[in-house]
Amino acid sequence: MPAPAAYAPPSRALPAYALIATDLDGTLLRDDDTVSPRTRAALGCAARAGARHLVVTGRPAPRVRDLLAGIGGGFAVCGQGAQLYDADRDRLVWSMTLDRELAETALGKIEAEVGQVYAAVDQDGVDGLTLIEPGYRMARPTLPSVRVDRRDDLWERPITKVLLGHPELTDDELTAVAGAAAGSLATVTMSGPGTVELQPHGITKATGLAMAASRLGLGPEDAIAFGDMPNDVPMFRWAARGVAMANAHPELKAVADEVTTTNEDDGVAVVLERLFPRGTGLDQR
Numbered sequence: 185m186p187a188p189a190a191y192a193p194p195s196r197a198l199p200a201y202a203l204i205a206t207d208l209d210g211t212l213l214r215d216d217d218t219v220s221p222r223t224r225a226a227l228g229c230a231a232r233a234g235a236r237h238l239v240v241t242g243r244p245a246p247r248v249r250d251l252l253a254g255i256g257g258g259f260a261v262c263g264q265g266a267q268l269y270d271a272d273r274d275r276l277v278w279s280m281t282l283d284r285e286l287a288e289t290a291l292g293k294i295e296a297e298v299g300q301v302y303a304a305v306d307q308d309g310v311d312g313l314t315l316i317e318p319g320y321r322m323a324r325p326t327l328p329s330v331r332v333d334r335r336d337d338l339w340e341r342p343i344t345k346v347l348l349g350h351p352e353l354t355d356d357e358l359t360a361v362a363g364a365a366a367g368s369l370a371t372v373t374m375s376g377p378g379t380v381e382l383q384p385h386g387i388t389k390a391t392g393l394a395m396a397a398s399r400l401g402l403g404p405e406d407a408i409a410f411g412d413m414p415n416d417v418p419m420f421r422w423a424a425r426g427v428a429m430a431n432a433h434p435e436l437k438a439v440a441d442e443v444t445t446t447n448e449d450d451g452v453a454v455v456l457e458r459l460f461p462r463g464t465g466l467d468q469r
Contacts, residue, residue: 199233201459203400203407205261205393205419208241208251209324209376210412210447211429217326219255226456227255233460236400240389242375242415244306244314244344245269245276247327259399263306263344264373264383264415265392268399274310278395281308282370282384284339287346290366290382294348297365298358302349303335308342320349323378346370346382355380359414373415374433381415390418408459410444410452411436427455 204227206212214220227237239260241248245267248260252271259277260269268277287305295301302320307313314329315338316322322329332338338346350358358380363372370382397403407423409416412432420426420439428440429451437443444451 199230199235199460201406201408201425202235203397203402203423204230204235204237204456205240205407205409205423206237206452207389207411207413207416207419208239208243208248210431211410212239212447212452213251214448217251219251220450220453222450223453223456224255226450226453226460229462230456230460231256235460236402238393238396240265240393240396240409240419242345242373242379242381242389243327244312245310246312247314249274249310259396261389261392261396263392264371264375264381265387265389266344266384268392268396269310276310277399279308279344280384280387281342282345282382284343286369286385287343287382288339290362290369291346291348293365293369294362297361298350298353300351301358302351303338304329304347304349305338305343306345306347308344312341312344319351320347321378323376344383348380348382349378375413375415388418389415390422393419394422408455410455412447427451 241262242264243262245262248262252260257271262269266280270277304316304320316329316331317335355374359374370385371387372382374380404422405424408425409419409423410427412429414433414435416436417439425441427442427444428437430446444454
């Protein structure tokens with residue numbers, strides 16, 4: 185992964201919170217995978233005031249292409265921080281892969297503790313597939329995936345992360361066990377209901393967001409972040425302000441500066457309308 189450029193404060197005047205970082209599922213998106221008209225309007229007001237919007241998601245780049253096209257394109261931090269995707273050019277600016285031998289070793293350590301787990305992987309690249317081994321159940325079955333016959337088939341191409349499932353453990357229990365068993369080999373996080381993940385060691389939404397922000401000449405003091413799950417905790421700790429959705433996991437609410445309404449009730453828009461009122465666009469923090 186390339187080293188981030190040195191941060192230099194922009195010379196032009198910027199609105200407070202010149203960088204708006206939003207998670208997708210459970211945050212910016214409604215449960216039907218759409219962005220509401222109200223939220224689109226609020227993002228538009230922020231953009232006209234000079235603020236930049238960055239999607240920061242656990243989804244891999246191929247799973248955000250159509251969504252970004254619907255909200256103006258631009259950059260997105262994908263794969264829990266492992267990818268920076270340029271939607272306007274349909275290319276990856278950077279990508280960090282998870283070593284496949286390490287991934288297999290990590291799975292073995294986890295299974296030694298809790299018995300069989302079921303796995304899926306996101307392949308690297310703008311056309312990478314999500315592959316699912318027998319027994320794994322997608323938490324969001326509307327997202328495209330390809331079933332394979334055996335676990336070895338998961339490792340045929342470079343991957344950005346492994347998704348885990350267990351027939352009995354809760355998400356919190358599986359995350360805790362996986363972190364204890366394999367935390368020295370990979371970053372372990374929970375990104376949504378039924379979605380426990382292994383990603384490259386040391387890579388989080390915060391590392392990806394920091395590198396993306398540096399390309400825009402912005403730093404943590406410029407950023408407000410919105411999220412709903414424990415994988416958003418590093419992003420909240422990096423940004424000047426973290427806003428959790430009302431539907432957020434308790435772990436994220438515990439570190440948030442503010443709790444807004446749910447994703448179904450336009451929680452992102454509720455905050456942005458306060459920060460970027462129509463006609464002014466400036467937050468008087």
